[in-house]
Each structure stands twice: as C-alpha cells, then as structure tokens.
Amino acid sequence: MKEIRLREIGVLFYRIFLAFVFYQFARLLFWIFNKDLIKIDSISEYLRLAYHGTAFDTTAILYVNALFILASLLPLLLNTSKGYQTFLFWLYFITNGIAYSLNFGDFIYYKFSQARLTMAAMSVAQNESNLVKVFLISVLEHPFVIIWFVALMALWIFLYQRIKILPRKAQVKWIYFVSTIITLSLVATLVVGGIRGDFKHSTRPINLVDANRHIKNPLQANVVLNSVFSFFRTLTTNNFKEVHFVDDAFIEKHIRPYKFYPREAPAEKPNVVIFILESFSKEYSGAFNKNNKIENFVSYTPFLDSLAQHSLIATNAYANGRQSIHGMSSVLAGIPALKDAFTGSPYANQKIQSIVSVSNEMGYDTSFFHGAPNGSMGFLGFGNILGFKNYYGKNEYNNDADFDGIWGIWDEPFFQYFANTISAKKSPFMATMFSVSSHHPFKIPAKYEGKFPKGTLEIHAPIGYTDFALKRFFETAKTKQWFRNTIFVVVADHTNQVAYPEYEKAMNRAAVPILFYSPNPEYNLHGEIAEPAQQMDIYPTLADLMGYNKRIRSWGRSLVSAQKEEYFIVTSTGIEQFIIGNYIYLFNGQDVTGIYAKEDLALEKNLLGKINSTETKLGTLKARAWCQDYMDRVINRKLH
Structure with missing residues (x-):
C-alpha cells in the first residue's frame, strides 16, 4: 500500500483544504470591512452566501494551485525528500500568497469600485503613474488590512507545517508509477470540473454573473465571489475600453441612445x-x-x-x-x-x-x-x-x-x-x-x-x-x-x-x-x-x-412606432458588423475594415477604398459613434 502514495495524496488534500478555510476567512473580513455597503440581515444569511461562495473559491483555488497539485503527484521518486518538500512549500505559498492578497486589496478597493477586482482594474491602472503612492497611502490609512493578511498567512503556514511528509523510497517501482498515473488522471478530472464550477454537461464554466443566482440583493454577489475568481475569469476577456471618436452631440443625433414612444395607454x-x-x-x-x-x-x-x-x-x-x-x-x-x-x-x-x-x-x-x-x-x-x-x-x-x-x-x-x-x-x-x-x-x-x-x-x-x-x-x-x-x-x-x-x-x-x-x-x-x-x-x-x-x-x-427611425443593426463574429442604411460596415473597435452593399450578405465585395460617398463617410462615423456610446455606457455603468 505504501507504493500507492496514500499519505502523500491525503496531505495534498489537506493542503488544498487549508486554502478553502482561509478563503472563507477572507470572505468574512471582506464583508466586515464593507458591511455598511453590503446589507446582510442575519448570521444564517451570511452563512448561506458563504456556502454558495465555495463554488467560486474552488475555481480560484484550483487555478492558483494547478502547478502545485501536478508537482505534488508527479512520479519522480524524490517527492518525499526534504529538498523537494521545501520546493513544494515555497511554490505553494508564493502562488497562494500573491493570489490571496488580491482579496485583501478588495477590502479597500471595493469601497471605490463597488465591484470585485477584475482585469478592468488593470486597464485603468496601466494609465496611472502614482500607483505606488496610492498603495502606500492606502496601507497607512488601513493598517489592519496588512495586519490581518500577515496574521492569516502566518497561521496558514503554521497549519501547513503541522502535517508533514516523511522521506521514503518506493520498493516496487511499477506499482508506484502505475498508481501515480491513475491518481493523476482522477485528480486532473476533479481539477477541470472544479475550475469549470460543475461537472454537468448542461453548464458552461461559471462566471461573475452566476454569483447572482444566490442573492436577494445584487450587492450580495460580491460576498459570494472572491477577488481571485473575478480576476482570473476576466483575465483574457476584457476588450472593453473607452474610445472617443465623436462628440456627444453626434451621438445624441445619430445614435439616439434614449427613445421615447408616446402612446395612449391601453385601458387594460x-x-x-x-x-x-x-x-x-x-x-x-x-x-x-x-x-x-x-x-x-x-x-x-x-x-x-x-x-x-x-x-x-x-x-x-x-x-x-x-x-x-x-x-x-x-x-x-x-x-x-x-x-x-x-x-x-x-x-x-x-x-x-x-x-x-x-x-x-x-x-x-x-x-x-x-x-x-x-x-x-x-x-x-x-x-x-x-x-x-x-x-x-x-x-x-x-x-x-x-x-x-x-x-x-x-x-x-x-x-x-x-x-x-x-x-x-x-x-x-x-x-x-x-x-x-x-x-x-x-x-x-x-x-x-x-x-x-x-x-x-x-x-x-x-x-x-x-x-x-x-x-x-x-x-x-x-x-x-x-x-x-x-x-x-x-x-x-x-x-x-x-x-x-x-x-x-x-x-x-x-x-x-x-x-x-x-x-x-x-x-x-x-x-x-x-x-x-x-x-x-x-x-x-x-x-x-x-x-x-x-x-x-x-x-x-x-418596430410598431409611427416615428420614422433609422435602423442600426449590430452583429458580431469577433469583429462587429453594422447594417446602416444601404451598407454593411465591419468594425474592429478602432477602424472600419470593410464596407459592403446591404444585399451582399456573403460579404464578398469589399467596397472600402472603392466608394467614398457622403453616406459611407457618415456610416463609418456612426459605427464608431455606436461603439463609443456602448463602451461608455457599459464601463461607466450607464445602462439605466
């Protein structure tokens, strides 16, 4: 039985379990720091939110610990040596420490953003030159955030070291290798399912919206979430950037983001x-x-x-x-x-x-x-x-x-x-x-x-x-x-x-x-x-x-108004397609890359550079203006 590495597997699960425990500590502290902004009426309600947050914690923890899990189970024959266990210790706490700190940053950041940390924050940060100063001021204003982080990390390290793996050698190597391969396959399946958030065929990987399944007030979703999850889930999916092509008057005239349809109200x-x-x-x-x-x-x-x-x-x-x-x-x-x-x-x-x-x-x-x-x-x-x-x-x-x-x-x-x-x-x-x-x-x-x-x-x-x-x-x-x-x-x-x-x-x-x-x-x-x-x-x-x-x-x-309105059709296949007037415009977020006759549904004959009419010039501006207004309203929370 020693060849099957049962103790190593058990210790690995213990170490991952510790991450779940400390993510719950971080969740509780996040709410305590922001309880004036996020209303929770009772202990039972908080516990319900924390319970549902486990699914999001699972995704975050497995993202962060995927390499550690793999390194812990590789059939290297030296896994139990003191040197290799030291390597695992540092791998575990460097990756988890960096990720865990994101939650603590949100103790302060949330008050300003009203949302968990996402890649959008990085887009904002890259245009700022005073980040170090802002960070130092934040630390001075909120020293307990740093104190809590250091204290919890110290406790985490203490509990990690309470259960150790002692050096031993595999006697029957083929059993050692075969059992390890089987274990790796099973664990990999669990990790993939955990990162997705479900093993069911009928679901796509969970994202930030799914936190709203479990709440009574939309702000409570931020308690269900954790900052590591929200950051990783948006790491490669933020093409939302403010742009400026036209003035507001052009948008009001041609995009008309607000509509009004006066009608005699039905009797019933x-x-x-x-x-x-x-x-x-x-x-x-x-x-x-x-x-x-x-x-x-x-x-x-x-x-x-x-x-x-x-x-x-x-x-x-x-x-x-x-x-x-x-x-x-x-x-x-x-x-x-x-x-x-x-x-x-x-x-x-x-x-x-x-x-x-x-x-x-x-x-x-x-x-x-x-x-x-x-x-x-x-x-x-x-x-x-x-x-x-x-x-x-x-x-x-x-x-x-x-x-x-x-x-x-x-x-x-x-x-x-x-x-x-x-x-x-x-x-x-x-x-x-x-x-x-x-x-x-x-x-x-x-x-x-x-x-x-x-x-x-x-x-x-x-x-x-x-x-x-x-x-x-x-x-x-x-x-x-x-x-x-x-x-x-x-x-x-x-x-x-x-x-x-x-x-x-x-x-x-x-x-x-x-x-x-x-x-x-x-x-x-x-x-x-x-x-x-x-x-x-x-x-x-x-x-x-x-x-x-x-x-x-x-x-x-x-579609039933007596008002005469211009149609403005928006589709996307990774590049935006607009039907405006008599033409179809392809738009990459900055420039129109194609102009086609409205009847050319196969987009076979690109007229860009071949036609330069007043209509296509205006249509190009409208495509840009629509994108400008969309980004402004989404990013700056003006969808109401």
Whole structure:
C-alpha cells in the first residue's frame, strides 16, 4: 500500500483544504470591512452566501494551485525528500500568497469600485503613474488590512507545517508509477470540473454573473465571489475600453441612445409572454423564407408558420450575439454581445433598464422559465440582475421523469407547466420562456420518434418537436382568461446548423425569426417588416405597446412606432458588423475594415477604398459613434 502514495495524496488534500478555510476567512473580513455597503440581515444569511461562495473559491483555488497539485503527484521518486518538500512549500505559498492578497486589496478597493477586482482594474491602472503612492497611502490609512493578511498567512503556514511528509523510497517501482498515473488522471478530472464550477454537461464554466443566482440583493454577489475568481475569469476577456471618436452631440443625433414612444395607454395593461427558442434559426421556418427563393425549401415549423399568418413578423432579423446568454441580454435588455460578451464581462453586475425593469415599474409580475437545472447558462444570475421576481427551473418543475438526461425538462411538458403556472398569476404579468430541447445532441422524446420530419440536419426533428410544444402551449393558453389580452413574442436566441447555401452567408449566420402576436386587435400586430430588424428591437417595441410613456435606454427601435427611425443593426463574429442604411460596415473597435452593399450578405465585395460617398463617410462615423456610446455606457455603468 505504501507504493500507492496514500499519505502523500491525503496531505495534498489537506493542503488544498487549508486554502478553502482561509478563503472563507477572507470572505468574512471582506464583508466586515464593507458591511455598511453590503446589507446582510442575519448570521444564517451570511452563512448561506458563504456556502454558495465555495463554488467560486474552488475555481480560484484550483487555478492558483494547478502547478502545485501536478508537482505534488508527479512520479519522480524524490517527492518525499526534504529538498523537494521545501520546493513544494515555497511554490505553494508564493502562488497562494500573491493570489490571496488580491482579496485583501478588495477590502479597500471595493469601497471605490463597488465591484470585485477584475482585469478592468488593470486597464485603468496601466494609465496611472502614482500607483505606488496610492498603495502606500492606502496601507497607512488601513493598517489592519496588512495586519490581518500577515496574521492569516502566518497561521496558514503554521497549519501547513503541522502535517508533514516523511522521506521514503518506493520498493516496487511499477506499482508506484502505475498508481501515480491513475491518481493523476482522477485528480486532473476533479481539477477541470472544479475550475469549470460543475461537472454537468448542461453548464458552461461559471462566471461573475452566476454569483447572482444566490442573492436577494445584487450587492450580495460580491460576498459570494472572491477577488481571485473575478480576476482570473476576466483575465483574457476584457476588450472593453473607452474610445472617443465623436462628440456627444453626434451621438445624441445619430445614435439616439434614449427613445421615447408616446402612446395612449391601453385601458387594460397587456400581459407579455416572450418565447426565446433555443437555436431556432430563421432558416427552419417557411413563413420567414417566402421571399428567399430557396430551391426545394422545406419548413420544419408548421405551427409557427400558421401563427405567422396572424402576426407581425420581421423577415429580415438578426441575433445580436452568438450564445444563449447573449440572446437573453439582447432580447430582454437590448444589450448585444460584441467581441467579448457583456454578460461575462466585469461590468455585468450593474443596474440595467430592460423590459423586466419597465414591467416591474408598471406593476407587472415578472417571471423567467427555463427547464434546465437552475442556474444553467447563467440565466438565473443574469435574471436576478435584470430584476425578475420569480425564476422557474428544473427544481421548481420537480419531476425528473420528464428530464431529457442532458439539458433539462423536455419542451412539451415544460411549456405546459409554463402555461399553467402563469395562469395562476394575477394580471398583468410578463413571463419569459427559454426553451431547451432544440439543442445538441438533438434528441426528441422516445414516444415521438418518427413523428417529426428528420430532414437533412440532426436539428430538424428537434425543431419540429419544439414547434409542436409551442402549438400545445397555445392550445392550453387559448382556454385561459388571460390569453386575449396578451402580447406574445417568439424569437430565437441564436442560429445553429445550416442546410442551405443562403444561410452559409456571413450575415445570415445570425438570421433569426422575430414574431409578435396578440389575439387582441387593439395592438394591430399583423403584417411583415421587411426592413432589417434585430433582437434589440424587441424591448423598445414591447415598451411602446405596453404604453410605458417614458424614455427608455435602447440601441434598438420600436418596430410598431409611427416615428420614422433609422435602423442600426449590430452583429458580431469577433469583429462587429453594422447594417446602416444601404451598407454593411465591419468594425474592429478602432477602424472600419470593410464596407459592403446591404444585399451582399456573403460579404464578398469589399467596397472600402472603392466608394467614398457622403453616406459611407457618415456610416463609418456612426459605427464608431455606436461603439463609443456602448463602451461608455457599459464601463461607466450607464445602462439605466
């Protein structure tokens, strides 16, 4: 048994466990230093936040200790020697000491930033020449921060040295090497899962937004987080930088970041139901392809096609992001994803005006539904930032018999749960449903095998299944009293697999359907919008229809307003793409690198340098101005 290195493994786990203990000390001290800014009502509430913070601690600790863990388990035969253990001691405390100090810096820094340390702070710091002076002043003003750091590090070293590894030699070397390789493989799996924040297939690595899943007040997210996590998670993802290309007057005139849609308020406030359908590309729906003249086109959405005949549809619409969480921020808050997504940025935790906040202000009950495990995709955290009063996920559904085994509850039963749950609410309500079933690995319930056309892509049958689930929802909703005075929106979060060359074109890789429907004729939601539209237009359109009658912060426009507004479409594939007037502009954050005719969706003929009209000069300025305003509002927390 000695060859299996059980004591070394046990000591390694003890040393990593110590990091968890001291991260909790740092969390407690962080709150004590900032308790006047972060309200926590009871010890039990603090302990709950601290418990949820363990997931973020795990990611941070494993980031910092990955090399130490590897060095501790390498099959070197000298691991237990005094010299090697001394090397491990210094490796452990140099890396952990530097990382741990970041938490203590936030004891002071948080009072000014109102956020945990991120790479954004480094971007600010690189332009400052007095950092040493500022640091020394901070230390003099807050000596207990340094005292606490030194005291805790001393205690940490003391506890580390209490359990030692004594020198020994491996007698049966093949057992030693084989057992070590197996151990390394198992530990590597645990480390990867810990850094991601979960082992589930249905989740992406946790980020700053996920801290909001566990809080009652948005500021409490900073107690759940730790500074090491927030720093590492934003280390390579901060392309948010303020730029200045035009003056404020140009932005006010041409970008119009605030909109106002005066409308006589409806006699009865309408309910609002938003379906954000997973991967429901425009390509899959016949109603949105009538004018595309695609040879042998096949639609996989018979119900959506029939609903479109009685709806207002945008047949030339685009997603403003590439992932599901981007769809959520674009549709509900009018905030697109550029090279770096806002929702994964250091700036996500701020006050945001959205259709959620507008609904809350107007006295609506607001709810978000997603059949996946609660918190999947970052929806619960971002939903809390937006201000949803209720969240309904797999936990609330509470019947794993309908779980698809990977992503969440099958769409059909969860859509029925959605219909019945909102039926129990008092009007007016605003409810958003984010579907799950039309997602890789593209399965449908066994009982429906063969019911939906398989088509030419794996996703086609699941699209048909979700369309069927939508039909079943409307069948149930039509029997409810609230149905008649409800505005329904159907939109995709992003695109997915492509069958037709038309949708291989660069711009069409973001082409999604947008549909507005209401059985109440007062809203006159009929017809087709042929001009370019986008997910960001949904929020101002709904605010207009609801009779909000106050200005809103929006880069989109109301699609039902009588006002004549210029469309300004934003998509991104790592470089920003703007549709402005008659041209498409590619923008890298500083310069326009391409100009294409609006009809050139494949972006095949770059007109940059070949056309120099008044329109393209102004369009270039508008692209720069939009980026300037976006960065200013995100970075300086002016999204309300």
